Structure formats: structure tokens, C-alpha cells
Amino acid sequence: MLQMQDLTKSYGDVVALDGCTFAVGPGQMLGFLGPNGSGKTTTMRAVFGLIRLDRGAVTLNGNPISPNDRLAFGYMPEQRGLYPKMKAGDQLAYLGALHGMEQAEARRAGLQLLDELGLADRAEDPVEELSFGNQQRVQLAAALVHDPSVLVLDEPFNGLDPIGAETMANVLRQRAQNGATVIFSSHQLDMVEDLCEEVAVINAGRIVMEGNVRDLKAASPHRVIEFESSNGYAAVLDQLDGVITTSFDGHRHTVIVPAELDVRQVLNRADSDSGIQHISYSTPSLSQLFKEAVA
């Protein structure tokens, strides 16, 4: 269990972390969400001892993390970085060796990863000669080459095309299934909702929402009704009892109501005017929960 316990850090007057606390277990994949500047990167750096905390600690199974523990951690920083002139294969072998692998073993593992990521024929090319997407893949490989038991990735989906994102998602899912502890941050909330069972939302250095995505959605006091209609009548919907907000994008009405509201009441009233199609009634999306949590 990787536990962030009361992480607190200020840079002068700027509070980066303000008692941030959450935990991830082996085999879990946690989506770490938060607005820009909320403390995600600082938290991830704390896992690797890259900042000195004012208070609190990151622990692994209840113990402080030692440099030896970190050899089994994999890190993909937000700002990607590899040696531009070094060959992809050499780079992975070097990073693997720095994580305590034998040179030959590290090289073999690196080549195998490049193969899995579809870069087998680029191992002898300097990284700077690869396309941006392929550099991202090498960066992922750099975090994975030593088969880490804890994987921390800062915005791994940034700048990836849909196919690249799919590859990334599959690799992360597979690592978690094999028992690794995976934390990644992202702003692509739909992707996180698909990929993660667990999320933690940080805002202004504090965790404002944490837990199983399905539970969090079920526990929300709101529900969402969506339907299509030929006429826009947001004005009518606004006047209905219990409706919290409504919006209309030209095709589709989205109505947010309290969870306990009887949905038929809304539909009955709306239905009186014209035909309604494609009605859905659901828990809020992660994206909606996120907006509420950081509001």
C-alpha cells in the first residue's frame, strides 16, 4: 500500500500541498485529478523524494520509502526528458541499470518493451530522430523497463493521438492486473472514467474527493437527465420544481436534478408539448463530479 500521509509543502507564500492524504494498493490503478497548480506534480515528486516536505510522509506498507524501495518504482515526469542524442535502446539499458538491473538484462528488457510498443526497429536510432509520439513511447518504456511494482505517471496521455492513448491505456491496465500499484494524473476525465476504478481529486493542495468511481457517482446527490427534442424549452424546464440546472446545446437538453426527485415528474411536464427522444437518466459523469468537487 502506497500511502500519502498529510503531505504539506510551501514555496515561500505559495502553498503547494496542504495536508494531502490518500492511498493506493497493489493491483489498483488510481486516477489523480486536479486543476492546474493544485499540487499533483508536487505530490508525485514527493513519492520520489525530489522535494523535502514541510510535514507528512509518503510510506510504503507503513514504512518510510528508502532509496532501495525506489529502485522498484517507475516514474514518468510531466516534463518528458530523455537524452536526445542517445540511442533508444542504450537509453533504456542505462535507466534499467540505474534501477539495479544487470546491464545485459536491462538491455534485453528494453528491447522487448520497444518491441511491444511497436518500436523494435528504432532501438538503434537516437531519440531525437523519433517522432513526438514515438518519443513518448520510449519515455513510457523508460518508466517500465525495470518492471516496477509502483508506477507513477504525470499526465501520461498528454499529446498522444487516440491510438497512442489506447496503447498507453492497455499497458497501464496490464501492469495493474499484474499487481503493480499505478497512479497517473490526467485532465482527460472520460479516459480516467473508462480506465480507473479509483480516483483522488486534489484542489489547492488538499484531497477533496477520493474513492471508487462507481461509489462516488452513486453517492452523488444529483442525477442527470438528458433527452433530445425538436424544440428548445429550457425556459419551461427551469421553472420545474426541483430542477437544479438545465442546458441545451441545440440538440440535447441536460437537466440536473436531486437524486431523490421523481424523474417522471420532469418528463411528464416536458412531454406535454412535443415529442422527446433518447431519454437517459444517469448518475453524474466523473467530469461533473470533478467540477463540483473543485468548485
Next chain:
Amino acid sequence: MKTSSTLRLVVMRELRERGRSAAYIASTIITTVLILLAILLPTLLSGSTDYSIGMVGTGNQEIVDLAIDIENTDAEPDQETQFSVTTLESVEAAEEALSSEEIDAALVNGSEILLRSASGASGDDLSGLLQYAASTLEIDRLVATAGSDADVVDILAGEPLGLRTLEGVASEENQARTVIAYGGLMLMYIAVLSYGAWTLTGVTEEKSNRVVEVLLATVKPWQLLAGKVIGIGALGLAQFVFTAVAALVTLRVAGTFDLPAFPTDSLVMLILWFLLGFAMYSLLFGAAGSLVSRMEDAQSASTPLTLVALVGFFMSFLVLDDPDGVLAIVMTYVPLTAPFVVPVRFALESISMVALIGSVVVAIGFIIGTTFLAGRVYAGGLLQFGSKLKWREALQSSDL
């Protein structure tokens, strides 16, 4: 994982990646070519040098006439070396003329050359020329009196004229020492600045392309800095030795200076101070490199260091003239100037063993202190991106 193996990995990467880079190979070639040019150009252009010779006593004219003949044998009429020959009354008058630079050398009674100093400057070429002329005359005389072949060999191997400078008897070794002092000073300056610059840009490069954050997840900042300094130091030393050997071979072949047997202790001293000087400057350059996020800013971050090296270098020329002076003694114990001064003083045999050991101890102490300080600046600077940091800011914000 053990600290030593992490350090070894960092060093090995530096050796492998930098050692086979086009930049390293090109800089080795360019440095060598430049140094060879510096050695060969004076020889190639020597036709334009004019000499002024003083004669004291008798038996000189023959040697001087022959020397002028030899010098101008193959020269075009308009490129002939001009000689001005004056007769002086006494050895004292000759010494006075030498120190006031009216003459480059004096010939006394056809048996001794008097020079200002064994400095490797133009007087040395002149004395070589006079020696050559005197040997030729002696061989002529031997041939005329049917002397043995063994005598001829003796004359060819030796130097028939005695050599004395205003500072005393100039031995061949003394001349070689002066050459080493000059050459070593130049090489030291070039080495400290250029290899220091490698450390500077190496560190800034890792920071600017952000690979440093991946590395710091498993490598401690001091390991990264020390590994870089050791790796670049080894490559620098290899280039330094290669260049120095190429220079020595050329010196012998081209005969710019009449290089006799080499005092190896001076060379050892040069290499020792190369290592000490490189370590000091490189650690500081590394720390400077960690303050900036972009390559464009690296030069400005290192300007103070470059200036210190420049001042040390120029002040060393004063030491060359006065190796026992107060300035020389003070600079011996100032860590950042010692690498330029101590080898010079050692080469000129003007430093005591106690002072030498003292200066090495001060330098090593400084290196240890700098490792700690530079390590902290480096650790503080590495993960702060954006505008250039001040040394103090980096030092105070060190988190690692």
C-alpha cells in the same frame, strides 16, 4: 543499489556517449591542429626575425659570420634575416646591453654565449644558430688536422659554446623547464576552461531536456555531478595527454626549440595540477550549469568563473617573470589560481616542497568543500525551471 555502482554507471555513460561523439573527436583534432600550428608557425615565419648580437673579446667574428651565412643560405634576398653586430668592451657592458634589450645575445671570446634568460624566446634560436656555427668551425678544424671520427661525433652531440644567462648558468634542463612552464600554463588554461565548459553544457543539457527528473528518481544529485565531472575529467585528460604528446613530438621534429631530455617531474606536476584544477573548476561550472534551464543562459551563468580563470591566467605571466615574488606566493595558496601558478613555479624550481604540499592540501580541501557546496547548489537548481536562479536561491532551496 550500492553508491559505487551508480556512480560507475553515470561515469561510463559519460565516457561512452561523449567519448564517441563527433564533438569530442572534432575538438581533439582541432585542439591538436591549433597547438601544432602554434609550434610550427614561428619556425615557418622565422625568416622575418632580426637578430642583434654583441661581441666581447676575440675569436667571435668567425663564428658570427658563419652563423649569418648559415641562416641566410636558402633565403630569398628580400627575406634574409638581418643581423646587427656590435662590439662591446666588457662582459659587464654586454650584460647591461642584454638587460636593456639592445642585444639578443652576446658572444664572449668565441667560447661562451650570454643570454638574457633561458626563456624559450628568440634568443634561444640565436644561441642554437651560434652553436651550430661553432660546431661547423670545429669540424672544419678537425678535418684540417685529421682528427678522429669519434671527435666529430662528440662535437655533433655536444654544444661547443658554453651557455650562461643573466640569471646564471643555463642548463639544457633549465631551458626545457621554461618551455614546460610556458606550455603548461597555456595548456592548463585551455584545459580548465574548455573541459569546464563541457561540464557546464552537460549539466544544462540534462536540465533543459528534463531528463534530470527521471534520473533523480534513482540517482542522488552529487552522484550525477561527480559522475559527470569524473567522466569528463577522464576524457579531458585523455585529450590533454594526446595533445601534449603530439606537441612534444612536433617540437622535436620541427626543432622550434632545442628540446633536450625531459624533466618528468615537471610533467607529473602538470598532470597533478590539471586534475586538481579541472576538479575545482568543473564542480563550480557544474553548479553554474544547474542554475539555468536553457543553453542560451549557460554562458552568462558561468561568466564569473571564466573571469576568475582569466585573471589567474594573466597573473601567472607576472609569476613567470618573478616566480619568487609576493604575488607568486599568494597565488600559490589561492585555490582557483594555484593550478596556473604552482606548475610554473615548480618548473622554474622556485617553490619549496613544503609550499608545494601546502598548496596541494589547500586545493584538495577546496575541492572537498566545493563538492559539498556545488552539490547543494546543483541539487537546488536542477528541478527549478524557468528563469536563471541566483547561487544563493539555489543553495537555500536545496531539497535533495
